[in-house]
Amino acid sequence: MREIKVSEITDKIKNMCIDVNLNLSDDMRSALKEASQEEDSELGKHILKQLEKNLEIASSENIPICQDTGMAVIFLEIGQDVHLTGGSLEAAINEGVRQGYTEGYLRKSVVSDPLIRKNTGDNTPAVIHEKIVDGDKIKITLAPKGFGSENMSRVFMLKPAEGIEGVKNAVLTAVKDAGPNACPPMVVGVGIGGDFEKCAILAKLALTRKVNESSEIQYVAELEEELKEKINNTGIGPGGLGGKTTCLAVNINTYPTHIAGLPVAVNICCHVNRHISCIV
Amino acid sequence: MEIKLTSPIEKSRLSELRAGDMVSISGTIYTARDAAHKRMEEALSSGKDLPFDIKGNIIYYMGPSPAREGQVIGSAGPTTASRMDKYTPKLLDLGLAAMIGKGKRTPEVHEAIIRNGAVYFAAIGGAGALLSKCIKECEVIAYEDLGTEAIRKLRVEDFPCIVVIDSTGEDLYLK
Ligand code: SF4
Numbered sequence: 001m002r003e004i005k006v007s008e009i010t011d012k013i014k015n016m017c018i019d020v021n022l023n024l025s026d027d028m029r030s031a032l033k034e035a036s037q038e039e040d041s042e043l044g045k046h047i048l049k050q051l052e053k054n055l056e057i058a059s060s061e062n063i064p065i066c067q068d069t070g071m072a073v074i075f076l077e078i079g080q081d082v083h084l085t086g087g088s089l090e091a092a093i094n095e096g097v098r099q100g101y102t103e104g105y106l107r108k109s110v111v112s113d114p115l116i117r118k119n120t121g122d123n124t125p126a127v128i129h130e131k132i133v134d135g136d137k138i139k140i141t142l143a144p145k146g147f148g149s150e151n152m153s154r155v156f157m158l159k160p161a162e163g164i165e166g167v168k169n170a171v172l173t174a175v176k177d178a179g180p181n182a183c184p185p186m187v188v189g190v191g192i193g194g195d196f197e198k199c200a201i202l203a204k205l206a207l208t209r210k211v212n213e214s215s216e217i218q219y220v221a222e223l224e225e226e227l228k229e230k231i232n233n234t235g236i237g238p239g240g241l242g243g244k245t246t247c248l249a250v251n252i253n254t255y256p257t258h259i260a261g262l263p264v265a266v267n268i269c270c271h272v273n274r275h276i277s278c279i280v
Numbered sequence: 281m282e283i284k285l286t287s288p289i290e291k292s293r294l295s296e297l298r299a300g301d302m303v304s305i306s307g308t309i310y311t312a313r314d315a316a317h318k319r320m321e322e323a324l325s326s327g328k329d330l331p332f333d334i335k336g337n338i339i340y341y342m343g344p345s346p347a348r349e350g351q352v353i354g355s356a357g358p359t360t361a362s363r364m365d366k367y368t369p370k371l372l373d374l375g376l377a378a379m380i381g382k383g384k385r386t387p388e389v390h391e392a393i394i395r396n397g398a399v400y401f402a403a404i405g406g407a408g409a410l411l412s413k414c415i416k417e418c419e420v421i422a423y424e425d426l427g428t429e430a431i432r433k434l435r436v437e438d439f440p441c442i443v444v445i446d447s448t449g450e451d452l453y454l455k
Contacts, residue, residue, distance in 0.1 A: 043300075043442070047404055050440075054410040058355075063409040067345045067355035067428075105354055107345040107428050117315070119427050148360045148382070148405065180453055181360045181383035183405035239404055240383070240453055241442060272406045 001083045002136040004280055006092035009140065012278055013096025016142045017072060018104035020276040021064045024055055027210040028187075028248070028273055035185060035238075035245040044243025048185075051238075051271060062105075066272045069106040070144030072097045072126040075205065079135035090128065098122040109147070129201060143208050143275040149186065149268045152178035155200055158262040167192060167264050168227060174266035175231050175247070180240020183270035187211060188231065188250045191265040193257040202253040203267035208275040211249035224250045248273075282440075288336040289377050291397045297443045299450040303401065304438040309338040309380070313359055315429040316422070317367040324370065331422030331431055335375035342380075343428035344418075345408070353418045353434075355408030358382040361400070365389050372396045380441055384453055394449040401441035402452075414439040 024032075032055070036048035058065040074093060078084075086092075101108060101123035110124065111117040154177075156170040171190055178186065191202025214221035227250040237243025248271065257263060285293065287307035297303065310332055312320065320330055341361050345354030361381030368379070369392035378398055382405040385393075393400060403411060417435035424430050444452045 050404055050407055050410060054404075054407040057413070058409040061409070062348065063351070063412055064345045064355040065409060066406045067343060067357050067408040068359070069345055069355075105346045105348050107343065107354070109343075109428070119429075121427070146406075151360070179384060180402070180405075181362060183382065239402065239442075241402070241444075242455070270406050 001081055003083050003085050004138060005086040006084055006089055007086055008280055009089065009138070010092045010096040010099070012140055012280060013074070013093055013142065014100040014103070016140070016276045016278065017097060017100025017106065017144070020142055020144060020274045021069045021104065021106055022062060023059050024065060024272065025210070025275065027212050029055060031211045031248040032185070032271060035248060039238065039243050039245050041237055041243035043241050044238040044245060047238035047241065048245060064106060066146060067107055068109060068146040068148065069101070070146050070274065071110055072123060073143045073145050073204065074126050074128050075141040075143070075208070076128065076130045077133045077139040078130060079137045080132050081136035082138060093126055093128060094124040097124050097126045138280045139277060140280065141208050141275060141277040143204070146270055146272060149178065149182035149270040152182045152268045153203070154266050155196065156264045157196070158264055160260070160262050162262060164223065166262065167223070168230070170264045171227055171250070171266050172230060174268060176234060176236070178268045179236055182268045183272070184236055184240055184247070185238055185245045185271050186247045187269045187271070187273040188227070188247050189267040189269060190250060190252040191255070191267070192252060192263070193255040194263060195258070195261070196263060198255055199263040199265040200267065202255055203265035206251035206253045207267055207269045207273060208277070209251045211251070211273070215252055217254065220252050220254060224252050287338045289338065290336065291377065294377060294399045295397055295447045297399055297446050299443050299446045299452040299455065301443040303441050303443060305338070305441060306437050306439070307435070309340050309434050309436055311340050311342045311432040311434060313341050313343050313429050314363050315426045316431050317364050319423055321367050321370070332433070334371060336377050338378045338380060339371070339376060340380040340434065344412070345428070353412050353415050356412040356415055357408030358403040358405055361385060368392065372398050385445060390445060390449050390451070393445050393447065397447040399443060399447055400445035402444045403439070403441050411439070
């Protein structure tokens with residue numbers, strides 16, 4: 001049994017909240033750079049260059065990359081040999097978010113009730129997904145999610161007979177409907193299988209995979225490539241104003257499912273696809 | 281080529297713009313997003329005045345991140361315009377000249393734009409750090425309790441936008 005103080009989790013989350021909103025990961029940066037070199041549309045190229053400049057200003061002047069610094073989504077992989085001490089884990093996580101969003105001058109975008117809609121003032125609570133795994137460590141992944149793109153995300157409960165073509169149509173439908181609203185170029189996270197909520201969580205988790213890494217399952221990697229090409233042929237382009245850079249990557253996760261079902265979730269993310277991980 | 285505009289703005293100036301034109305705006309603009317629009321709607325339906333004179337003015341759909349010491353404003357890029365669609369036709373009919381946001385608008389907004397000779401601009405979504413550099417002054421003028429969603433009066437210099445829906449109803453997203 002390894003003891004971990006929950007205050008350690010608070011500190012990590014606080015620093016991650018600030019860091020992830022100022023600095024985009026290297027894989028995202030290179031993907032944007034590559035896209036701006038390859039874009040044919042003049043306006044599209046201009047927008048991509050502005051986005052690169054935006055990233056530079058964000059890092060060098062400590063201004064968040066985007067004003068929507070997101071709702072804090074947190075994935076925890078907790079080793080079963082870990083003993084957490086010093087208080088409640090959930091409270092410690094939310095304390096990290098509170099400190100990060102307050103001390104980091106990040107926007108508070110969370111309301112306490114979906115219909116009464118009063119801002120909580122500190123961006124808590126976070127959305128927390130926990131998984132118990134082997135070992136005596138904790139892996140924390142933070143992925144603040146902006147809602148311009150989140151609002152364009154969908155779950156489709158397909159019939160098994162619709163097969164892989166049905167999946168492709170579902171993804172393309174969601175992307176076309178999202179269009180300029182999701183701040184393209186997008187990153188598209190897809191979850192296939194599981195049940196209603198499992199596929200949505202798979203899709204969100206897919207967004208935390210590097211954009212230059214493919215699925216380890218060969219047919220899935222091929223599907224990712226094919227969908228990326230199809231999405232880039234829609235012509236939506238940077239900012240939705242035309243061009244061939246509509247998405248930087250399609251990341252797909254799969255899971256076993258029921259004999260009667262083929263759930264597909266499409267979690268759309270913008271070019272400000274923020275994610276950061278650490279191991280405690 | 282970039283067209284220079286100043287705000288507040290005459291409708292006659294807006295009628296010269298075409299979908300796809302790149303413009304840069306200087307002058308005064310006002311921020312309002314979901315919660316502020318809801319309050320403005322409530323003010324109007326109870327016969328009260330809006331917190332600022334919208335005639336000839338531009339609304340920027342934006343809720344900034346907080347400013348650090350020495351900064352005018354934090355990150356300040358556009359939010360999705362469609363969430364304001366429900367409220368927009370009424371504001372256009374009252375004289376609102378233009379809006380800055382990102383994303384598609386409803387047919388009702390298109391019609392109100394044509395009816396009033398207004399314009400819908402897009403700013404680059406997700407470029408809030410870059411766009412904040414064009415904001416020279418910022419003052420909360422109404423609904424302060426809404427935090428980031430309060431109405432702010434901004435003085436902008438060379439704020440870059442693209443005409444998405446022009447006063448004839450031509451829509452760059454649909455081209
Ligand atoms: S969709 Fe992404 S880039 Fe666009 S405003 Fe929201 S967080 Fe920012």
